Amino acid sequence: MKAVRSHLLLCGGTGCRASGGMTLKDILEAELEKRGLSDEMKIVVTGCNGFCALGPILVVQPDDVIYVSLKPKDIPELVSEHFIKGRIVKRLLYKHPVTKQEIPTMQQIPFFAQQELRVLRNRGLIDPEKIDEYIGRDGYSALAKALAEMTPDQIIDEVEKSGLRGRGGGGFLTARKWRTTRSAPGAVRYVICNGDEGDPGAFMDRSVMEGDPHSVIEGMIIGAYAIGASKGYIYVRMEYPLAVKNLAKALTDARAYGLLGDNILGSGFSFDIEINRGGGAFICGESSALMQSIMGKAGEPRAKYIHTSEKGLWDMPTNLNNVETWANVPLIINHGSAWFASIGTKGSTGTKVFSLVGGVNNVGLVEVPMGITLREIIYDIGGGIKDDKKFKAVQTGGPSGGCIPAEHLDTPVDFDELTKLGSMMGSGGMIVMDEDTCMVDVARYFINFLVDESCGKCTPCREGLRHFLTILTRITEGQGQEGDVELLEEIGDGMIWGSLCALGGSAPNPVMSTIKYFRDEYDAHIRDKKCPARVCTKLITFSIDPETCIACGKCKKVCPVNCITGAKKVPHVIDESICIRCRACYEVCPTDAVKIR
Amino acid sequence: MSPISADQLRKIKLKIQNENALRYGVGRAKVTVHMGTCGIASGARDVLESLLVDIAQYKATDVIVAVDDCVGLCEREPLVTILKPGQKPIEYEKMNPDKMRHVFKEHFIVTEIQEPVEGESGQSNEGKRSQSN
Structure with missing residues (x-):
């Protein structure tokens, strides 16, 4: 028998699969077999590496070499040159967009070098289908510590001291929610993981669920122990089949090891988790609508005079957190609240995962400390704007976020600063737009999305969005009238005040923020019947x-x-x-x- | 799989860390076999095979194996370099499978026995590494 001398870490994220990663795996396997290397080189399919634009990605260890954009025809050369003779195949390496220099290792690529991996700690390093590999990276040690050494109150105290805020958008203090749920009266308590990531262009939660499902599960078990919950749900949308598959496998394995079920690790604490697949409605990412959906009802939100932490699922105390929030919990338990709060800003501690998309050179998934500036994310990590174009705006927070212009590029990114600018953190989508983007058209695009996704239960959201769309369409078609902008603002105000849930309350953001920062473009459309970015077809x-x-x-x-x-x-x-x-x-x-x- | 205890959890962790040392880049030494055309022609492939068989046999998966290009000393091939953290690299020339087995044992098996007998393998490994630094 021979020892394995090399691990070939092939990215198995949805992005790399879409660009042919699994075909590559078959070809690679066949080639290794042909050259007699099958027993000394091991192919490991890992979770998403985050560098999705350059997939399929292959990292060769122990050489620490990363190959990008691999094609089936590259494999024979890769095997004979690198794997047999130890010569790195330069033409398959990442090339610096400016200097055109080949960069062999991940740590030297600026996109990776400036990230701070906490939530994505196991990214590209483990096979998400193997619980042992997660354990090998300190997995479930936080759970063992929490159950053996800490009381539920101590856990909540620790999470409170860490300053962890909900990563799903609202930024509510996690510990406060946990404490309310724990102290609310009820025969049973529930915890929910919100994996209903619906923002266009956002894939942070998908990556974590696909690539490191146990980190979410471990966080949930610790949370459930702290809260006193006996049952948990992971709500994932149907459009994420790989996330569902990997989570299901992870739950089965955790159950087999006794990490879920009765008497976890001999502590007397019992808890189990069920996956609930959503139909893909955007509104079901809202906590009360999501709970309705789990109960088998139509996904509509309710007024929250009584919080879901007091009366949620089946009127029992229910704590809901986002995927990324849960994945942070084991780290806080293992490393302590002081470590967690050592990076970030005063009001927003720790890191945040963003999906950086749109007109940047490096499209992908990035994890950065809170407080980093938009400029650092877009220019240093994102490699600047594609085709040397000029930056125009960055849209944060998904469809109901806002557009931030160039003059605010040096704003530190945290919950409060983004809200001050009329946008929001949201779950972490970041869409970069260049000079060829028409901001009125962008507002129309997002409103069009929201018109379809509004559940229609409350009037301000349902009617407000429809009128938004009518007016914006009219403006982009050259039929805009004097006073349209003021009318948009008035409708927006009404929606913010009158909507039942955060969807309606934040839906005016794309319109209000583009009016605030790009009023001149609205005026050009309405008065001069011109589209300055030369996008609106009726005006060019x-x-x-x-x-x-x-x-x-x-x-x-x-x-x-x-x-x-x-x-x-x-x-x-x-x-x-x-x-x-x-x-x-x-x-x-x-x-x-x-x-x- | 059957239910595990916190103790078994730790054991699985150590086992995986040892098995996957090459992936995490935390091995106790790196052995490089030079596999240029000259190396392969003079039998480097057999040297590599013998090394991999020994590692498997002694379960020494924290010895990381690398293949590298020719270093320019073609007449002395097959060449093998052994690099331990914090130490100068050691070059062996004109290697063959038998010599490789001998070198492997001298470096990684015999020295192991001469070390003080450890209480917990993970800890003693740590100690060794910092000593050599």
């Missing part, structure tokens, strides 16, 4: 500059409505009356002769 025209046109005919070929005329050596012309403004000619023109005005 296409023409070809005869000076720069080389009459190559490329635009003529791609035009779907044949509105471009011209012959060899004759500059081409667009017939504006037929043009549908699809941008196809603009995209293909080799000399940028197609102009949008």
Whole structure:
């Protein structure tokens, strides 16, 4: 028998799977078999590495080399050069976007180097389907410590001292919620993990549930012990099949080890967890709607004169926390509250995971200390704006968050600062927009999303959103009227005051924040009937500059409505009356002769 | 799988940490077999095989094995470098499977026996590492 000399850590996150990661696994297996290396090199499918734009990703240990954007045809060379002869295949390494230099190890890539991995501590290092690998990384040691050495009150005190706030959006103090639930009268108590991540462009919770499911489960068991709960639910949306699969496997394994069920680790404490799959309604991420959904009713929120921590599931005290919040709990127990609070800001301790998407060079999942500036996240970790374009705004907090402009890039990111700017932390989505983005169109896009997702129970949200959409559509189509902006603001105010839940209360954010920071764009649409970013199709025209046109005919070929005329050596012309403004000619023109005005 | 105690939890942790030492980069030593064309031609592959068999046999999974390119001393291949944390690297030249077995035992098995007998394996390992630093 031979010892294994190398672990090939293949990213098995949804992103890397979508770019062909599992096909790569089969090819890699076959190639290792062919070269007689199967028994000395082990393929380990790990959770998401976070560098999703460059998948599939393979990390080779012990050499600590990271390969990105692998294709099946690269595998034979990789095996014969690196695995057999020990020569790193340079062309498959990450290249610095500016210096174009190849970077062999993860720690040297700026995207990874400036992150602080706590919640994502096991990222890319363990096989999420193997409970032993989680245990090997200190897993369940916090649970053992909590059950053996700490009373429920001591645990809540420790969490309180750590300053941990809910990572799902609201930023409510976790310990306060736990204490209320613990002291509320009730025959049974419940804990819930909210994995109903619904923001477009957000995938933080999915990554944790897929890549390190035991960290969430361990946090929940500790929380349940502190609160006195006997039953837990993990609410995951159906669109996350891999998260459901990995969580289910993790629960089965934890049960087999006696870490769930009766008399956990001989402590006398009993607790079990069930997975509840949601249908994917955005509103079900709201705590009271989520609980309705678990009970088999339509997912609608209720007024919270009485908190769900007192009367939640089946009118029993119920504590709900987000995936990331739960995953922080074992760390606080193991390392103490002082360690946890050692990074972050005064009001927001610890780290936050963000999904950084949109117009940045490095799209992916990042975990950073609270208090880091937006500029550091976007430029240092995100590698700046794609194609050397200018930064325009960053949208934080999902569809009901707000857009933050360039002048506030140096704002430290924490719960309170983002709220001050008219946005919010939300669950951690971060969409970066460049100069080619029309802010009115962005507001319309998010409102369009929310119109579909509003449950319709309360009037301000249901009707307010519909009127928002009508007015915004009218503005982007050049039919905007004087006074529309003021009307939008008035509707928004009404929604903030009158809505039943946080969805309606925060839904005006995309509109209000774009009006606040980009009022000039609204005015240009309404008064001049112009779209400054040249996005809104009804407000732009296409023409070809005869000076720069080389009459190559490329635009003529791609035009779907044949509105471009011209012959060899004759500059081409667009017939504006037929043009549908699809941008196809603009995209293909080799000399940028197609102009949008 | 059957229910475990807190004690067994710790044992699983130590076992996995030892098994996966190469993944976490925390081995007690790194043995590099130079596998350039010259190395392979003079039998480096057999040296590597013998090393892997020994590691498996002695369950010494915290000895990390690496393959590397030619170092430029082609006539002395196969070359093997042993690097222990905090110590200067040791180069062995003109290796063959038998020599490799001997070197492995001298470095990782015999010295193990000469160390004081440990109470808890994890702790004594820690101690050794800091000593050598």
